[in-house]
Amino acid sequence: MTGPALFVRYAFAPNRLGYCGPADADALLEYGALGRADNGFRALAQQFEGAWPQLRRIAAASGTADPLDREVVEAYWIGNRLLDRAGDSEGGGLPHHSFLVFCCYPWAALLGEERSTTQALNVLDQCRIRWGRVLADTGEQVVVESQxxxxxxxxxxxxxxRQETAIRGFDGVHLIERLHQGDWVALHWEWVCDILTPAQLVALRHYSAYHLRLVNQRLGGRAGMSGPRIQ
Structure with a gap:
């Protein structure tokens, strides 16, 4: 899979909802289906104001000229060895999507305000890249178990x-093949992004737990919270 195709798999869900990126979600989905990158796609990708600077940072630290290189894109959304090369940011986090969600966006700070706790928790949960185990694939929808x-x-x-239902396709376009019971998948909002390999699952859990510890330290919670266990 190309870097642009991987980028679309993870970026499409919040873009379709209007939370980030360009206004033309249909164009983004089309590029994801084709798996190609031209100047038009790069212009779309650069409008993801959170992701694009992190991709550039990872690429620069790894000596890769292209922010849409597949390994660079994987490092940002899932996590891999390139994050360690990039080093900590000024805020102590790594250029991983979970750092933006937990430590840069305003939602974690709103958890302590009673009127906004429920909404803030839901946004944090849906915006992070989650992992879940497939229970059933019904075609357009997938039933998964996730934490x-x-x-x-x-x-x-x-x-x-707990069980939840996610979307595997949109307007008849499916970016991933049919899933099987027991597959581990990545989830972003209500969208199934991709099937996770065992190594990717470990990496996603690791970097997510890293930034959960960081945000809990900032919130005054207990330090040293252990990472989640695979069920």
């Missing part, structure tokens, strides 16, 4: 697994 974020008033953690 939601929970908030006890002092810290964020991963709760007990």
């Amino acid at each position: 939601p974020l929970v908030w006890d008033g002092t810290q964020l953690a991963l709760g007990i697994p």
Whole structure:
């Protein structure tokens, strides 16, 4: 799979909802289906104001000229060895999507405000790249089991697994093949992004837990929270 195709798999869901990126979600989806990158696609990708600077940072640190190189894109959304080369940012985080979600966006700071706690927790949970195990693929929809974020008033953690339904395709376009029971997949909002390899699952869990510890330290929660366990 090309870097642009991988980028679209992870970026499409919030773009379709109007949360980030360009206004033309249909064009982004078309590029993802074709798996190609031209100047038009790069112009679209650069409008993701959170992701694009991080991709450039990872590429520069790894000696790669292209921010849409496949390994660079994987490092940002999932995590891999390139993140360690990029080093910590000024805020102590790595250029991984979970750092933006937990430590840069305003939602974590709103958890302590009673009127906004529920909404803030939902956005944090859906905006992060989650992982889940497939229970059933019904065609357009997929039933998965995943661990939601929970908030006890002092810290964020991963709760007990629960079932949820996610989308595998949109307007008849499917970016991933049919799934099988037991597959591990990445989830972004209500969208199935990709099938995770065992190494990718470990990396996503690791970097997500890293930034959960970081945000809990900032929120005054207990330091040293352990990472989630695979169910």
